[in-house]
Amino acid sequence: MSIRDWPAAERPREKLLAQGAAALSDAELLAIFLRTGVAGVSAVDLARRLLADFGSLRALLEADLIGFSEHLGLGPAKYAQLQAVLEMARRHLAERLRRDSALESPQAVRDYLKARLRHEPHELFGCLFLDARHRVLAFEVLFHGTIDGASVYPRQVVKRALAHNAAALILTHNHPSGVAEPSQADRQLTTRLKDALALVDVRVLDHFIVGDGEPLSMAELGWL
Numbered sequence: 001m002s003i004r005d006w007p008a009a010e011r012p013r014e015k016l017l018a019q020g021a022a023a024l025s026d027a028e029l030l031a032i033f034l035r036t037g038v039a040g041v042s043a044v045d046l047a048r049r050l051l052a053d054f055g056s057l058r059a060l061l062e063a064d065l066i067g068f069s070e071h072l073g074l075g076p077a078k079y080a081q082l083q084a085v086l087e088m089a090r091r092h093l094a095e096r097l098r099r100d101s102a103l104e105s106p107q108a109v110r111d112y113l114k115a116r117l118r119h120e121p122h123e124l125f126g127c128l129f130l131d132a133r134h135r136v137l138a139f140e141v142l143f144h145g146t147i148d149g150a151s152v153y154p155r156q157v158v159k160r161a162l163a164h165n166a167a168a169l170i171l172t173h174n175h176p177s178g179v180a181e182p183s184q185a186d187r188q189l190t191t192r193l194k195d196a197l198a199l200v201d202v203r204v205l206d207h208f209i210v211g212d213g214e215p216l217s218m219a220e221l222g223w224l
Contacts, residue, residue: 026057038073046073062119090115098136102128102170110215117174117210125152125173129166137164152189154196161202171207180211187223
């Protein structure tokens with residue numbers, strides 16, 4: 001049966017318009033993105049099949065072009081559309097974050113860092129540079145690879161903070177393993193950076209570690 005023959009309340013697009021996007025399942029949301037199915041398979045059934053093949057919605061969203069295009073109903077055009085949607089979402093979160101004080105919008109900070117770092121296959125270390133009112137000036141990824149005391153240079157972090165005329169900053173890095181638990185090296189690095197930045201009157205407000213769930217705040221754990 002075609003989706004057009006379904007009751008209106010059960011069609012993904014009509015359901016979204018009536019109840020909001022949060023009311024839809026992963027398969028229904030993906031079906032709206034796909035727009036059409038393939039011969040003999042509705043968009044919703046195709047979406048369910050793709051989710052089963054990839055294992056999760058997140059795995060589908062983070063697939064590379066080759067892995068994405070190997071699946072029925074997908075290809076370079078759909079991949080390009082998906083990447084555009086994801087980038088628009090990241091830019092929306094960045095704009096939302098810039099409107100308010102980072103300390104007054106802790107969830108906005110978490111949402112942005114998740115969108116920016118959670119999908120990365122390798123460790124990245126970055127900084128949210130803030131003004132005196134703790135509004136976001138910029139976000140930069142400063143270091144790539146294994147994050148430890150030997151690979152993150154306080155001099156470079158200080159240099160970029162001064163370049164942005166930042167009064168404070170938030171440190172962040174991701175754990176591709178998905179486990180956000182900070183290591184002893186993470187804690188030592190945070191202390192080194194905090195001490196180096198204090199010499200130029202730049203405060204370290206937090207260090208977020210991004211994994212599979214909500215980013216972990218070292219400040220909330222009392223480690224800053």
